[in-house]
Amino acid sequence: MKTKLTLSAVLVASALALSGCQQDKPVEIVKAPLTEKDAEKFLGDVESELRALYLESGQAQWIYANFITHDTANLSAQSSQKFTEAVVRMANDAAKFDGLELSFDNRRKLDVLKLALTLPAPQDAEKTARLSSLAAQLDGMYGKGKYCKTDGSCLSLGDMTSIMATSRSYEELLDVWQGWREVSKPMRSLYQEQVTLTNEGAKELGYADTGAMWRSKYDMPADDFANELDRIWGQVKPLYDSLHCHVRAKLGEKYGTDKVPQDKPIPAHLLGNMWAQTWGNIYDLVAPENADPGFDVTDLLAKHNYDEIKMVKGAEKFFTSMGFEPLPESFWERSLFTKPQDRDVQCHASAWNLDNKDDLRIKMCIQKTGEEFAVIHHELGHNFYQRAYNKLPLFYQESANDGFHEAIGDTIALSVTPSYLKEIGLLDTVPDESKDIGLLMRMALDKIAFIPFGLLVDQWRWKVFSGEIKPEQYNQAWWELREKYQGVMAPLARSESDFDPGAKYHVPGNVPYTRYFLAHILQFQFHKSLCDIAGNKESIHRCSVYGSKEAGEKLNEMLEMGSSRPWQEALAKLTGKPEMDANAVLDYFAPLQAYLDEQNKDRQCGW
Ligand code: X8Z
Ligand code: ZN
Numbered sequence: 215m216k217t218k219l220t221l222s223a224v225l226v227a228s229a230l231a232l233s234g235c236q237q238d239k240p241v242e243i244v245k246a247p248l249t250e251k252d253a254e255k256f257l258g259d260v261e262s263e264l265r266a267l268y269l270e271s272g273q274a275q276w277i278y279a280n281f282i283t284h285d286t287a288n289l290s291a292q293s294s295q296k297f298t299e300a301v302v303r304m305a306n307d308a309a310k311f312d313g314l315e316l317s318f319d320n321r322r323k324l325d326v327l328k329l330a331l332t333l334p335a336p337q338d339a340e341k342t343a344r345l346s347s348l349a350a351q352l353d354g355m356y357g358k359g360k361y362c363k364t365d366g367s368c369l370s371l372g373d374m375t376s377i378m379a380t381s382r383s384y385e386e387l388l389d390v391w392q393g394w395r396e397v398s399k400p401m402r403s404l405y406q407e408q409v410t411l412t413n414e415g416a417k418e419l420g421y422a423d424t425g426a427m428w429r430s431k432y433d434m435p436a437d438d439f440a441n442e443l444d445r446i447w448g449q450v451k452p453l454y455d456s457l458h459c460h461v462r463a464k465l466g467e468k469y470g471t472d473k474v475p476q477d478k479p480i481p482a483h484l485l486g487n488m489w490a491q492t493w494g495n496i497y498d499l500v501a502p503e504n505a506d507p508g509f510d511v512t513d514l515l516a517k518h519n520y521d522e523i524k525m526v527k528g529a530e531k532f533f534t535s536m537g538f539e540p541l542p543e544s545f546w547e548r549s550l551f552t553k554p555q556d557r558d559v560q561c562h563a564s565a566w567n568l569d570n571k572d573d574l575r576i577k578m579c580i581q582k583t584g585e586e587f588a589v590i591h592h593e594l595g596h597n598f599y600q601r602a603y604n605k606l607p608l609f610y611q612e613s614a615n616d617g618f619h620e621a622i623g624d625t626i627a628l629s630v631t632p633s634y635l636k637e638i639g640l641l642d643t644v645p646d647e648s649k650d651i652g653l654l655m656r657m658a659l660d661k662i663a664f665i666p667f668g669l670l671v672d673q674w675r676w677k678v679f680s681g682e683i684k685p686e687q688y689n690q691a692w693w694e695l696r697e698k699y700q701g702v703m704a705p706l707a708r709s710e711s712d713f714d715p716g717a718k719y720h721v722p723g724n725v726p727y728t729r730y731f732l733a734h735i736l737q738f739q740f741h742k743s744l745c746d747i748a749g750n751k752e753s754i755h756r757c758s759v760y761g762s763k764e765a766g767e768k769l770n771e772m773l774e775m776g777s778s779r780p781w782q783e784a785l786a787k788l789t790g791k792p793e794m795d796a797n798a799v800l801d802y803f804a805p806l807q808a809y810l811d812e813q814n815k816d817r818q819c820g821w
Contacts (some may be wrong), residue, residue, distance in 0.1 A: 253311050253320045260304050260327065261608050265570060268608075271297040272568045278350065279577060280550055282357045282558040287350045295346040298335045305330065305419055306337065319778075323609040326777070329431050333408070333724055334415030334424065341411055348408045352401055352722035357560035361393030369393065371488070372553060372561060372579055378488050379495035379585070384469055388705055391483035398716030405716060406685045408724075409678055416679075425679035428672070428726050432615055433780035442794065443669060443728065446735055447699075449796035450665050453803060456810035457662050458701050459819035461485075461493065464500040479703035479821045482696070486659075489718055490702045491667040493659040494585065500659070502809065505651040507632065511584025514640045522551045522580040528638065529590045532626055533598050536759065536766025541597065545574050553579035562719040563589050565596030570611055571604050588627040588660075595623020603776030612777040614784035617732025617794075622773070624733060625740040629758040637760060647753075654755055654806040661734055662803065666699035668731030673699070674715060675727070689714055701821040736785075738798035743789040744769060754802050 271293040278290035308327040316324070333349060335342040362368040369377075374390045381387050412424045421427040429436035458480070465484050466474040474480060486495030515525065526549075534540050553561060561579035568575065574597040580586050599622050603611050613619035632653070635641035645653075674695050677683040683691040689708055692715045696702050708714060715721045742754055748762035759765040772788040782792035800807070 248311060248314055250314075250316055250320065253314070253316055253324065256307065256311075257320060257323050257327075257609070263300065264304075264608055267297050267300055269569055272566065276566060276568065276575075276577075278354075279357070279560040279564070282354050282560065287354050291343075291346040291350040294349065295343050298331060298333070298346060299339065299342050301327075301330050302335055302337055302342070302415065302419075305334070309420065322778075323607070326609045326612075328419060329427060331415070332428070332726065333412045334419055334421075334427065335411065336414040336418055341414070345408060345411045345415070348404050348411070349724055352404055352408070352716075352724075353560065354558075355397065355401055356562070356716070356719055356722040358558045359394070359397035361390065361396065363393070370553070370561075372581060375488060376581065378483070379486050379583075382468070382499075384473060384484070387483040391488070392706055394488060395712060395714055395717045398713045398722070399711065401716035401722055402685075402688065402713035405713065405721070406688075413679060423679040423681070425672075425676035428728075429676070433782065443731065446731075446794060446796050447665070447669055450662070450735075450799060453658075453800060453807055453810075454662055454666060455701075455819055456807060456814055457658055458821075459814045459817055460810050461496075461500050461659075461663075462701075463814075463817055465496075468499050477818060477821065479697045479701045481705035482702045483705045485663070485702070489667065490700065491664055492585075492661075493663040494656055497656045497659055500655065502651045502655055505649050505655075507645040507649040507652045507656075509632070509635075509641055509645075511587055511630075511635070511640075512582070514635065515582055515584065515587065518640055520582065522582065525580060525582070525587055526551060526576070526590055526594070529587070529594050529623075529626075531638075532591065532629070532760060533594060533766075535761045536769065537763045538598050538766060538770070539601075541574060541594075542572050544572070545576075545597070548573070549575045550577040551580050562723065563593055565593040565600070567597070567600040567604070570608060572601060574600060585660075588624075588630070591627040591630070592620075592623035595619075595621075595626060598622065599773050602770055602773035605774075606776045606778055610776040610778040614772070614775065614777055614779070614781035615732065616726065616729035617736050618772075618781065618784065620729045620733035621736040621740060622769075624737040625744065626759075628737060628741045629744075629760055631756055631758045633756065634758040634760045637758075647756075650753070650755065650805060651809050654803060655809075657755065658803055658806055662799075665731060665734050666701075668727065668734055670695040670699040671715075671718065671720060671727035675721070686710055697821070732794065735794055735796050735799060738802050739785070739789050739791075739795065740769075742798045742801070753805075 274290045274293035278286040305328045308324040311324050333345060335345045360368045360370055361374060369390065371394065374394055377390050378387065409424075416422075416424040416427045419427065421430065426436055429439050432439040434442070462474060462476060462480050465480060466476055469484065474484065480490075482490045484496070485493045487493065520528070530541055550559065553559065559579070560577070563576065563578040566575045566577065567573060576593040576597065578589070578593060580590065596619055599613055599619055600611070632641055632644040636644050674683065674692055677691065678688065687710075689710050689712050693704050693708060696704075704714070719725070720727050741757070744759045744762070744765040745754060745757035747768050748757070748759045748765040750757040750759075768788060772784050775784050775787065785794070786792040
């Protein structure tokens with residue numbers, strides 16, 4: 215139970231200030247208990263200070279990400295230092311109200327403040343400056359990263375992404391896979407130092423370490439949250455195992471079972487993606503016989519002359535068809551859509567709201583593929599969410615939990631079905647239901663394959679923060695988790711001179727990753743509910759909510775709640791149920807599960 219008024223405010227009034235002469239009287243100390251009024255005043259002051267800080271640091275980060283240079287790195291580090299110092303101070307001040315009985319909103323806002331920083335810093339200007347500098351350096355190293363070969367030619371991550379997606383040469387894939395991982399080797403010592411510093415900051419705020427702080431953001435005890443993840447993963451694992459088994463068998467047929475042993479994890483470079491996190495690009499290798507839908511979104515986009523802007527306009531149209539307002543003019547003026555040829559930019563896609571009102575933007579080096587078309591929907595989902603909650607107090611201008619933010623655009627992209635593609639003129643004929651297994655396979659290669667990856671990144675980071683994984687075990691522990699969860703293995707010998715986690719943006723970029731795991735569950739729950747509201751009568755994987763104002767309205771009701779209520783309430787608002795539940799995933803893929811069971815019946819699955 216919370217005790218009332220256990221705290222005192224210490225007000226220090228200096229006699230010096232009044233007399234203007236030599237002070238001989240001692241400082242007068244007045245103790246007064248903190249009240250709800252104090253909390254309200256504090257929160258009001260903080261809100262206006264934060265608004266200005268957000269804008270200033272947002273602009274510095276934006277410029278850095280769009281123009282990676284020595285100077286922009288320093289400016290970005292300086293502004294994040296200023297931001298971090300302010301928020302650490304605010305978080306410590308917020309903690310002074312601990313134990314005081316407050317209204318729901320005041321308590322929630324104080325809690326938001328205490329948890330606001332992803333990289334908390336100690337209350338020490340020098341250490342905060344160092345931490346900010348490390349974060350900027352790591353981010354820049356990733357953004358500038360290239361693989362330069364001995365002949366002097368260099369490949370960008372974008373170039374390598376295309377090779378990973380399309381090449382079927384074991385050796386070429388291996389070369390690019392290891393080439394990109396050279397970029398992260400020098401990150402290791404910086405990362406290690408960052409972990410030490412941020413843990414110190416987390417401890418000062420009362421958390422065991424930074425990972426424990428990250429786990430405390432979910433409207434439930436941190437340990438319960440970790441257990442929830444295990445529970446949900448347990449629901450999906452059988453489907454993942456079936457998919458893994460089938461894909462490994464097909465890769466064995468393609469590359470030979472000497473290269474793809476049928477009782478071991480799959481070599482990580484053969485799955486169509488630099489991190490083996492989505493496998494849709496090797497659909498052609500695993501496509502079910504007689505059930506191929508016979509079209510490919512990348513080809514359709516090319517055939518209909520879609521350029522980058524047209525792709526973004528297409529995604530925007532989906533949202534406006536559901537009743538959302540079009541994006542502001544400034545979005546089109548200020549966003550980055552294509553990779554500049556003459557400078558380094560952080561190409562990893564992101565969505566921004568600079569002024570916490572309507573200065574919405576995306577930053578993305580768009581490639582004209584079906585995969586990137588989905589990412590555009592993903593990013594716009596962030597922007598429409600940001601706008602939906604922009605009338606709320608600043609503390610609540612966030613998603614219900616971070617998984618919600620990541621799930622909205624993906625939910626919309628689940629509606630990019632053949633019938634939708636026909637409706638917007640990209641596809642001539644909708645394949646009949648006999649081709650559904652092909653469609654489901656393609657979707658599962660992206661969505662189901664992702665789930666264990668979405669889980670393991672932070673399983674690694676949490677253990678790094680807690681010290682369970684020591685610096686001299688960083689890489690080995692990473693691959694143990696990759697093998698355990700994904701059944702994927704390094705295709706080359708790795709050692710502790712490598713730092714393979716750093717080759718994934720969110721590690722040097724300090725973006726928590728569990729959000730994507732959650733999003734991959736939530737999006738199927740959201741999709742099902744929106745389809746019900748839209749009056750869908752078809753199988754769930756054929757449903758598109760394009761043009762449904764009713765679905766749009768209900769979705770908006772959840773979005774405009776921001777983080778003002780526990781996420782369970784936001785979830786119930788749309789789905790009627792307050793729990794995350796992978797049954798929506800399993801229902802969606804039920805026909806594929808049956809197909810995979812049949813395919814795998816004489817195979818030895820597992821690793
Ligand atoms: O990072 C992203 C988005 C930006 S929030 C493009 N995603 C994760 C990734 O690329 O690793 C989306 C899905 C997973
Ligand atoms: Zn995102």
